[in-house]
Amino acid sequence: MRSLPKPIAAFYDVFDLCMEGVGRAVLKKNYEDIRGDLYKDASDYDVLAAQGDLWKIVPNNQLKDDVVVGNVTKKQLRGLYSNYMVAEGKPGRAIYDGLMASAPLEMCPYCGVGRVSTLDHYLPKAKFPRLSIVVENLIPACKDCNMGTKGTAVAVNAESQPIHPYYEGVDFNSAQWLFCDVLQTSPATIIYYANPPVSWSPVDRKRVGAHLKSFDLSARFSFQAAEELSHVRQTFIQYYRNSPSNERRDYLVQLETAEYALRPNSWKRAMYQALSNSQWYCDGGYQ
Numbered sequence: 194m195r196s197l198p199k200p201i202a203a204f205y206d207v208f209d210l211c212m213e214g215v216g217r218a219v220l221k222k223n224y225e226d227i228r229g230d231l232y233k234d235a236s237d238y239d240v241l242a243a244q245g246d247l248w249k250i251v252p253n254n255q256l257k258d259d260v261v262v263g264n265v266t267k268k269q270l271r272g273l274y275s276n277y278m279v280a281e282g283k284p285g286r287a288i289y290d291g292l293m294a295s296a297p298l299e300m301c302p303y304c305g306v307g308r309v310s311t312l313d314h315y316l317p318k319a320k321f322p323r324l325s326i327v328v329e330n331l332i333p334a335c336k337d338c339n340m341g342t343k344g345t346a347v348a349v350n351a352e353s354q355p356i357h358p359y360y361e362g363v364d365f366n367s368a369q370w371l372f373c374d375v376l377q378t379s380p381a382t383i384i385y386y387a388n389p390p391v392s393w394s395p396v397d398r399k400r401v402g403a404h405l406k407s408f409d410l411s412a413r414f415s416f417q418a419a420e421e422l423s424h425v426r427q428t429f430i431q432y433y434r435n436s437p438s439n440e441r442r443d444y445l446v447q448l449e450t451a452e453y454a455l456r457p458n459s460w461k462r463a464m465y466q467a468l469s470n471s472q473w474y475c476d477g478g479y480q
């Protein structure tokens with residue numbers, strides 16, 4: 194989980210740029226007629242997101258050809274994004290490219306392991322078509338996170354909302370909440386779970402669990418950890434085979450400290466922490 198700075202593009206600038214790509218006069222007029230309505234939706238989104246209350250926005254269950262606002266159908270609202278922001282060669286594509294490039298090292302903010310390959314609608318456009326080009330709702334994400342359960346699921350209360358990288362990433366990284374257990378298997382197995390500080394509100398404590406679940410992060414982190422464990426094992430066999438177990442522990446603590454300085458809730462930090470705390474692993478379970 195990583196935070197990203199909120200995009201600074203104003204709604205009207207984004208909307209007008211998309212409009213430059215609309216060729217059909219009637220469709221363009223229909224879009225222009227709802228400009229103010231969509232601006233209002235974008236403004237409401239910003240207020241609710243800052244309060245952690247996006248779940249309060251009512252999902253739209255209409256069919257694709259149903260009119261949603263003015264003379265514009267659900268399909269046409271979604272088309273604002275796919276036809277005039279994503280489509281190559283359209284003026285609105287500059288917004289898409291800018292958002293895609295906003296994640297440092299192309300790292301997906303939801304998981305912190307995948308490479309950004311798409312924009313994810315935090316509130317999915319299938320259910321929230323009026324928000325399809327609201328930049329605050331567009332998160333650069335990896336394919337796995339974009340295709341995860343969050344892709345179609347809609348939060349029904351505050352505690353089931355995944356963490357929003359633009360609004361909440363910093364707050365949820367203020368303390369460690371990601372931990373793991375070391376199972377005494379051969380090779381060792383790392384199992385991830387959320388255990389947020391008791392000082393957090395009940396809603397926030399549940400939300401980190403919802404975040405893990407939404408993106409299937411426990412399983413994906415375990416997979417990453419298995420690869421990392423093979424490197425640790427090789428290092429111990431090559432350089433620490435005849436060392437006392439406390440030297441192996443010190444090595445793991447060093448790795449954990451370095452990871453902690455970068456990100457308190459990275460899967461690596463939690464893994465090194467758990468390994469260094471495992472007497473079994475340091476005594477020889479690494480083999």
Ligand SMILES: [Zn+2]
Nearest residue numbers: 301304335338
């Ligand atoms: Zn991801």
